[in-house]
């Protein structure tokens with residue numbers, strides 16, 4: 181992103197990142213990082229792709245991308261593991277509507293982003309885009325997390341070997 185793009189990106193998400201509930205995503209673990217960082221990455225990648233294709237809806241798609249996982253684990257405390265997977269898009273939508281105005285496309289982006297893990301099929305091409313970006317970002321983050329985990333274990337193992345008495 182160039183300076184102009186990053187200024188534009190920052191101003192279009194400014195009110196969201198100032199929201200206290202959204203800030204609390206910083207403390208929520210997601211794919212080995214915080215849910216805040218994951219959401220920011222999905223929003224940034226979405227913003228870049230929209231700009232690449234000169235989309236007229238860059239702002240609204242980017243904002244919905246940022247809000248796609250707007251929930252804290254406490255919101256889903258009563259759900260079991262696999263149910264959390266299916267429930268979190270509707271909780272994210274509920275939380276988003278509590279604080280921000282969202283149009284029909286933005287609401288669809290959030291509630292359908294887990295397709296095909298959930299049965300909510302995206303209705304708009306914008307929803308397909310964010311759902312795809314979320315999957316790409318999640319794969320990237322999980323691989324990165326696992327790679328650093330394996331490197332950490334390897335060095336721990338190496339350290340133990342070096343320490344062994346000869």
Ligand SMILES: [Fe+2]
Pocket residue numbers: 248249268269293294
């Ligand atoms: Fe999600």
Ligand SMILES: [Fe+2]
Pocket residue numbers: 218222248249314318
């Ligand atoms: Fe996500």
